[in-house]
Amino acid sequence: MYVCIKDQIQNMNLVIGCTVGCPYCYARNNVKRYHMIDDFSKPEFFPNKLRLMEKRRPQNFLLTGMSDLAGWEPAWREQVFAKMAENPQHQFLFLSKRPDLLDIDTMTGPQSRKVRTAPEWVYSLTEQAHALHIPVFWKEDLVAPIMGGDTPVQELPDAYNKVLEEQKKWHK
Numbered sequence: 001m002y003v004c005i006k007d008q009i010q011n012m013n014l015v016i017g018c019t020v021g022c023p024y025c026y027a028r029n030n031v032k033r034y035h036m037i038d039d040f041s042k043p044e045f046f047p048n049k050l051r052l053m054e055k056r057r058p059q060n061f062l063l064t065g066m067s068d069l070a071g072w073e074p075a076w077r078e079q080v081f082a083k084m085a086e087n088p089q090h091q092f093l094f095l096s097k098r099p100d101l102l103d104i105d106t107m108t109g110p111q112s113r114k115v116r117t118a119p120e121w122v123y124s125l126t127e128q129a130h131a132l133h134i135p136v137f138w139k140e141d142l143v144a145p146i147m148g149g150d151t152p153v154q155e156l157p158d159a160y161n162k163v164l165e166e167q168k169k170w171h172k
């Protein structure tokens with residue numbers, strides 16, 4: 001039994017673009033495919049999306065589905081964090097190469113035929129994160145096909161689970 005994290009998170013791509021430059025970046029491919037911005041290596045801020053935070057029903061928002069927090073300009077952060085402070089009913093998730101939560105996934109799409117995730121990589125990453133007291137989440141794509149019958153490691157921050165509990169009390 002495992003949860004599908006995609007069903008529990010709403011993407012809010014306030015910033016599109018990233019300066020990190022990972023060769024395997026799925027976001028860069030999507031941005032290029034759908035012509036979202038001209039140059040993925042030059043992040044752009046879309047403050048008009050901030051109004052999504054005004055929803056009263058609690059959400060787990062992902063704010064960096066197409067960027068890395070480390071690449072946000074300070075003025076953008078200030079504006080976003082101020083809006084977050086006005087809307088404490090939500091949880092806000094950020095992806096970064098300096099994680100507070102390590103989310104381990106496997107390659108999906110056409111590349112999955114070329115790159116096969118080895119279970120020992122997953123165990124090694126899990127051990128390294130735990131040694132630094134960083135929680136680990138094995139994504140659903142990884143659990144059954146790659147890790148077989150192993151009990152999944154699916155640790156989530158307490159505040160995240162609290163929002164899910166709160167959501168159950170609301171009608172959609």
Ligand code: SF4
Nearest residue numbers: 018020021022025068
């Ligand atoms: S840090 Fe994330 S968004 Fe940035 S290039 Fe790497 S995979 Fe893409």
